[in-house]
Amino acid sequence: MTVVSKALFRLFFALIAGVLFGLGLSVSQMIDPAKVINFLNIFGAWDPSLAFVMGGGLLVNAIATPLILKRRQPIFTHMFRVPAKSQIDSRLVIGGALFGIGWGLAGYCPGPMITSLSFASTEILTVVLAYVVGTYATKWVLFKIEQVNQIEHQKDEACVG
Amino acid sequence: MEIINFTPLSATIGGALIGLSAALLLLAKGRIAGISGIAGGIIFPEKGDVVWRVIFIVGLILGGFLYQLLSSDSSEGLFKGVEHIQPVVGTPLLILGGLFVGIGTTIGTGCTSGHGICGLARRSPRSLVATLTFMATGFITVFIVKQLLGA
Numbered sequence: 577m578t579v580v581s582k583a584l585f586r587l588f589f590a591l592i593a594g595v596l597f598g599l600g601l602s603v604s605q606m607i608d609p610a611k612v613i614n615f616l617n618i619f620g621a622w623d624p625s626l627a628f629v630m631g632g633g634l635l636v637n638a639i640a641t642p643l644i645l646k647r648r649q650p651i652f653t654h655m656f657r658v659p660a661k662s663q664i665d666s667r668l669v670i671g672g673a674l675f676g677i678g679w680g681l682a683g684y685c686p687g688p689m690i691t692s693l694s695f696a697s698t699e700i701l702t703v704v705l706a707y708v709v710g711t712y713a714t715k716w717v718l719f720k721i722e723q724v725n726q727i728e729h730q731k732d733e734a735c736v737g
Numbered sequence: 738m739e740i741i742n743f744t745p746l747s748a749t750i751g752g753a754l755i756g757l758s759a760a761l762l763l764l765a766k767g768r769i770a771g772i773s774g775i776a777g778g779i780i781f782p783e784k785g786d787v788v789w790r791v792i793f794i795v796g797l798i799l800g801g802f803l804y805q806l807l808s809s810d811s812s813e814g815l816f817k818g819v820e821h822i823q824p825v826v827g828t829p830l831l832i833l834g835g836l837f838v839g840i841g842t843t844i845g846t847g848c849t850s851g852h853g854i855c856g857l858a859r860r861s862p863r864s865l866v867a868t869l870t871f872m873a874t875g876f877i878t879v880f881i882v883k884q885l886l887g888a
Contacts, residue, residue, distance in 0.1 A: 587792045589765040594793040596758035597772075597850075598800015603815050604751025605744065607801065608822045614742060616879040621741045625748040630853050632752025633759065637858030640760035650767030657768050658859065664866050671845020672852070672870030674837050679871060680878025682826055682834025685849040686842060687755075687772040689835070690794060694801030699824040703835040708780050710839020711773075715781035718843070 586652045598691045604629040607692050609683030616680050747815055752854075759855050762793075769859070771851015772797070773842035841871070 605611050606629055614623035649655055679685050684692070684703055692700045762770045766789070779790050808816045824831060842848045845867055847856065852871075856864020 586765065587789060589761065590789040590792040591796040591799075593758045593761045593765070594796020594798075595800040595803065596754050596761065596796075597793075598797040599804055600751045600754030600756075600758060600800075602751070602801055602804035602819075603754060604748045605817065606751065607804075607819075610822075610825050611742065613825055613879055613883075616875045617883055618738075618876050619880045620883055621739045623742045624740065625742070625744050628745045628748035629752035629755070630849075630857075632749035632754075633756035633850075633854035634752075634858050636753045636756025637759055637854060640756070641763065641858055644760060644764050647764075650763070651765050653767045655767060656763070659769060659861065659863075662862055664863055668845050668863055668867055669870050671841050671843070672867040673841070673845075673874045675841025675845055675848060676871035676874030677878050678834045678837025678839075678841055679849075680875040680882065681830050681837065682824070684834060685772075685838060686776055687797070687848070687850050689838070690772065690776065691797050691801040693798045694805060695819075695822070697823075699828070699831055702828060703824070703831040706832040706835025707839040710836040711777055711780045711843050712839075714840045714843035715777065719781070719783075 582652075589652070597687065598694075600629075600633075601688050601691045604632075607688045609688070612679075612683040612685075612688070616683075747817075750815065755850065755854060756858075759850070759858075769851065769855045771847050771849075771855060773838075773848040774846070774851055777843060845871075 601607055604625070606626065611623060612626060614621065615626035617623075644650075645656060645658070675685075682703055684707075686707065689700070689704055689707060693704060759770065762768060770793075775790050775793055778784070779787055779794065804816065805819055808819050810818045810820075812818060826834070838848075845852075847864065847867055849871075852861075852864040852867040857868060
């Protein structure tokens with residue numbers, strides 16, 4: 577395959593994966609925030625459907641993931657980059673907790689939120705814009721903290737030297 | 738407990754499509770990819786791999802369009818009508834919800850797809866803890882808003 581056709585083939589894969597994901601969220605009606613809120617309303621009138629969405633996804637992945645990881649390498653890159661970290665830290669729990677609050681407030685997690693841009697409504701644009709701002713601001717702060725840590729680290733090394 | 742609007746078949750089929758998409762990304766790119774991770778790499782690009790992320794997100798929105806094209810007026814079958822779908826809260830809560838989701842998924846490195854589906858499928862203890870945590874605060878938030886505030 578030429579370099580160009582390989583690059584196009586790679587982007588085609590990304591497009592198909594995106595379309596499948598968007599269709600899956602739509603068919604399972606997770607693009608309906610009322611249905612998501614009804615799942616989270618476990619102490620009231622409850623709609624367990626979201627658990628079956630996760631179950632369906634888990635089932636396919638539980639079968640496919642080990643088969644795929646048996647390959648020496650992915651189709652388009654040289655190695656699998658599966659997160660190896662197993663340590664549970666406060667950052668993971670704090671982040672998860674804040675995400676859950678936002679999810680419960682409006683009924684949108686990132687996938688359905690972005691897929692819902694297909695409705696092209698002002699409300700959807702509003703929630704996506706807030707999501708983008710929240711993500712950017714947090715990434716910026718984390719990036720700055722990392723930079724400061726690196727400088728401190730370099731200072732320490734300089735002192736030792 | 739009262740069960741309402743339960744649609745196990747379309748939920749499982751939709752979930753399987755999502756799982757298929759995640760498997761395809763792993764096969765092609767060698768990555769465990771959740772939506773917040775993919776979108777985060779566009780919103781604050783740190784590495785040079787932005788193009789496939791944008792294409793994936795375009796596909797995600799196209800998937801939503803495609804569904805709307807295929808959907809009927811009926812409330813039966815796999816392609817149910819979408820006319821009833823609309824946000825359930827006003828602008829202030831939409832903004833607050835969006836902000837919290839952005840902040841939380843960035844700090845916690847994942848959302849419902851990355852931790853909830855991909856992470857659990859490879860039995861990651863981190864993803865299990867994250868999933869239990871966001872489910873718990875989601876339940877509590879809706880309990881407070883619906884039951885206590887009566888909204």
